[in-house]
Amino acid sequence: METLETPQSTEDFYKRxxxxxxxxxxxxxxxxxxxxxxxxxxxxxxxxTGMPHFRxxxxxxxxxxxxSHRQNRTFLPPKEYNPLAPSRSNEFPTELPLGDxxxxxxxxxxxxxxxxxxxxxxxYVPTRPGNGTTEVVVFTQDPEQTLGRLPLxxxxxxxxxxxxxxxxxxxxDQVQYVLPFENRGVEVGVTLHHPHGQIYAYPFVPPVPAxxxxxxxxxxxxxxxxxxxxxxxxxxxxxxxxxxxxxxxxAFVPAFARYPYEVWIAPERRVPSLSILSNEETVCLARALKxxxxxxxxxxxxxFPYLMALYQAPTDGGAHPEFHFHIEFYPxxxxxxxxKYLAGTEIGGGIFVNDALPEEKAAELKAVEVxxx
Amino acid sequence: METLETPQSTEDFYKRxxxxxxxxxxxxxxxxxxxxxxxxxxxxxxxxTGMPHFRxxxxxxxxxxxxSHRQNRTFLPPKEYNPLAPSRSNEFPTELPLGDxxxxxxxxxxxxxxxxxxxxxxxYVPTRPGNGTTEVVVFTQDPEQTLGRLPLxxxxxxxxxxxxxxxxxxxxDQVQYVLPFENRGVEVGVTLHHPHGQIYAYPFVPPVPAxxxxxxxxxxxxxxxxxxxxxxxxxxxxxxxxxxxxxxxxAFVPAFARYPYEVWIAPERRVPSLSILSNEETVCLARALKxxxxxxxxxxxxxFPYLMALYQAPTDGGAHPEFHFHIEFYPxxxxxxxxKYLAGTEIGGGIFVNDALPEEKAAELKAVEVxxx
Numbered sequence: 089m090e091t092l093e094t095p096q097s098t099e100d101f102y103k104r105x106x107x108x109x110x111x112x113x114x115x116x117x118x119x120x121x122x123x124x125x126x127x128x129x130x131x132x133x134x135x136x137t138g139m140p141h142f143r144x145x146x147x148x149x150x151x152x153x154x155x156s157h158r159q160n161r162t163f164l165p166p167k168e169y170n171p172l173a174p175s176r177s178n179e180f181p182t183e184l185p186l187g188d189x190x191x192x193x194x195x196x197x198x199x200x201x202x203x204x205x206x207x208x209x210x211x212y213v214p215t216r217p218g219n220g221t222t223e224v225v226v227f228t229q230d231p232e233q234t235l236g237r238l239p240l241x242x243x244x245x246x247x248x249x250x251x252x253x254x255x256x257x258x259x260x261d262q263v264q265y266v267l268p269f270e271n272r273g274v275e276v277g278v279t280l281h282h283p284h285g286q287i288y289a290y291p292f293v294p295p296v297p298a299x300x301x302x303x304x305x306x307x308x309x310x311x312x313x314x315x316x317x318x319x320x321x322x323x324x325x326x327x328x329x330x331x332x333x334x335x336x337x338x339a340f341v342p343a344f345a346r347y348p349y350e351v352w353i354a355p356e357r358r359v360p361s362l363s364i365l366s367n368e369e370t371v372c373l374a375r376a377l378k379x380x381x382x383x384x385x386x387x388x389x390x391x392f393p394y395l396m397a398l399y400q401a402p403t404d405g406g407a408h409p410e411f412h413f414h415i416e417f418y419p420x421x422x423x424x425x426x427x428k429y430l431a432g433t434e435i436g437g438g439i440f441v442n443d444a445l446p447e448e449k450a451a452e453l454k455a456v457e458v459x460x461x
Numbered sequence: 462m463e464t465l466e467t468p469q470s471t472e473d474f475y476k477r478x479x480x481x482x483x484x485x486x487x488x489x490x491x492x493x494x495x496x497x498x499x500x501x502x503x504x505x506x507x508x509x510t511g512m513p514h515f516r517x518x519x520x521x522x523x524x525x526x527x528x529s530h531r532q533n534r535t536f537l538p539p540k541e542y543n544p545l546a547p548s549r550s551n552e553f554p555t556e557l558p559l560g561d562x563x564x565x566x567x568x569x570x571x572x573x574x575x576x577x578x579x580x581x582x583x584x585y586v587p588t589r590p591g592n593g594t595t596e597v598v599v600f601t602q603d604p605e606q607t608l609g610r611l612p613l614x615x616x617x618x619x620x621x622x623x624x625x626x627x628x629x630x631x632x633x634d635q636v637q638y639v640l641p642f643e644n645r646g647v648e649v650g651v652t653l654h655h656p657h658g659q660i661y662a663y664p665f666v667p668p669v670p671a672x673x674x675x676x677x678x679x680x681x682x683x684x685x686x687x688x689x690x691x692x693x694x695x696x697x698x699x700x701x702x703x704x705x706x707x708x709x710x711x712a713f714v715p716a717f718a719r720y721p722y723e724v725w726i727a728p729e730r731r732v733p734s735l736s737i738l739s740n741e742e743t744v745c746l747a748r749a750l751k752x753x754x755x756x757x758x759x760x761x762x763x764x765f766p767y768l769m770a771l772y773q774a775p776t777d778g779g780a781h782p783e784f785h786f787h788i789e790f791y792p793x794x795x796x797x798x799x800x801k802y803l804a805g806t807e808i809g810g811g812i813f814v815n816d817a818l819p820e821e822k823a824a825e826l827k828a829v830e831v832x833x834x
Binding site: 397 | 516517518519520521522523524525526527528529573584585586638640642643644649650659661663667668669670671672673675676677680688689691692695699716717718719768770789791800802803804805806808809810811812813814815816817818821
């Protein structure tokens with residue numbers, strides 16, 4: 089095979105790091121060599137003047153991110169303009185260059201964290217510059233695709249891209265936690281329908297993964313086993329909530345699901361992050377992920393909205409043998425017609441009410457037949 | 462004044478405790494004596510067979526409430542039937558009896574907690590019966606009213622009703638925390654537009670107030686002052702985020718607001734719960750609450766949706782001198798047209814991104830003129 093670019097040492101994909109005309113970094117990933125002629129593009133835009141910073145919430149004990157941006161004023165693209173499709177005109181360049189590659193990652197233009205932020209306003213609560221990074225991950229050049237309908241090889245590549253971004257972002261001193269996620273559907277606020285996700289790289293471990301890490305560390309210290317390992321083994325022996333299991337990767341509605349159609353996907357082996365997965369495990373994970381996504385879309389024969397989060401160990405320098413990488417889905421529908429709104433008890437109290445039993449919802453998802461191509 | 466019912470010892474309102482035909486408790490509150498002839502009603506319904514219980518989420522360290530109810534099948538009311546309006550026909554009784562009273566409180570029919578729940582399924586995570594209570598508070602008999610447009614005297618009465626319910630529910634051994642709240646608007650999932658709120662009485666202190674309590678206890682132990690007292694004093698001296706201040710009660714957008722239009726209302730005096738407020742403070746709180754609600758509705762000249770939560774000290778037997786009662790609003794809009802969706806970073810990470818500065822949003826709310834009638 090002709091290589092225009094050095095493949096990643098032991099990886100079976102190609103990568104090119106570029107810089108957009110406005111200075112933002114971009115990386116292209118592909119199964120095939122990436123032509124050197126490809127140059128990064130970006131939409132025309134005014135300078136982005138947001139001064140991202142954090143302020144400490146003293147009653148909840150968490151950081152709040154502040155980023156006020158001026159909306160773009162000079163850039164008036166056609167109505168159907170898609171900033172995530174490859175550029176086709178010089179007049180209206182997009183975030184993606186034209187050319188042969190599979191997946192693109194770039195720093196978000198309207199970011200709520202900025203690795204170069206230097207100042208924070210002085211307040212009576214602690215503040216700090218909004219250091220960190222937010223990236224956009226474009227799953228495919230095809231705006232009509234969905235993550236679940238992508239070929240298995242493309243989903244495998246995406247898992248490797250997430251692993252590579254986690255390594256790259258987590259390697260900096262600044263970043264303590266890397267959270268890849270996908271918001272899918274207008275129901276969760278998505279306005280661009282081109283298949284894409286985001287990566288937030290925080291300068292601290294955010295509350296949700298921090299709790300997960302602490303719970304797993306306590307359990308590991310006490311039992312010398314992983315908490316999620318034992319959950320997997322319990323779910324497997326109960327079997328009523330397991331919707332996919334190939335012996336290496338399991339998908340299930342956990343006994344304690346907060347959302348009716350909540351699904352977790354976890355490798356059997358306790359690995360702290362995606363990059364530790366073997367190639368065989370990555371292949372299995374891609375199959376499990378595609379299966380869950382197609383079951384979701386098959387359930388009501390329509391695109392199924394969700395938030396999908398990938399939980400890996402903090403990138404704070406610790407080895408984190410206790411942390412068990414897994415994926416969680418938070419779907420906003422509780423029935424075909426009814427959304428689950430987060431209100432009084434969830435937002436105000438922090439206690440979720442699930443009006444469905446995980447056993448019943450798992451049975452619904454089990455019953456959806458999917459064919460992996 | 463003729464009394465058909467004993468007024469509450471030192472209170473200036475009347476109360477009658479009733480029992481609905483289906484066994485659920487109900488209380489009526491009024492500025493005027495309540496006729497003994499009034500009998501509690503309820504809509505016709507099948508037996509409610511949900512078995513509410515809690516399951517422990519081991520990675521997040523929180524209880525999740527499960528309650529699966531059969532939907533009512535025999536009860537087919539007219540399309541415009543409002544279960545919170547007073548009953549007008551024997552054929553379709555509502556939750557409220559006909560008669561002269563101001564505010565009604567009753568146990569929710571489709572409850573996610575039940576004081577009489579006795580069993581919980583056995584699982585590999587801890588489980589427990591769904592003990593606790595959920596109540597509906599009907600703010601007025603008039604379905605066309607809104608909380609903000611109610612007369613000040615009615616809002617004062619509502620504050621006293623919330624205080625009375627907190628006392629009554631919190632006095633049981635079962636209940637460790639009482640959370641009154643209002644979800645307002647279809648944007649937060651409200652389907653009944655009759656002005657009403659809910660009260661959740663939990664058998665434990667839920668995560669959000671637990672964090673508040675711990676943060677305030679730590680601060681109080683260290684500084685011998687209240688955390689919220691110091692926040693109030695800082696916000697008052699900065700003044701840019703204070704939208705109402707009568708010397709006794711302050712309303713402000715906190716420096717660390719997670720929602721663009723987040724507003725807190727707090728009495729200057731550190732009181733752990735509503736019932737400790739003096740009559741004068743209650744009058745001031747009613748004026749502050751009405752002012753904030755009218756500013757919200759005046760902002761865009763349309764009903765402003767929100768979640769409003771009233772945070773009081775746990776009812777766990779402790780005195781909680783550290784706890785400073787206050788009200789928090791979580792409004793779902795970030796601009797006139799755009800909702801703030803909770804997605805990747807908020808739900809997946811637990812870090813809120815606010816794309817507006819509290820100083821700016823406070824200025825908008827300050828500028829809205831309101832007239833208290």
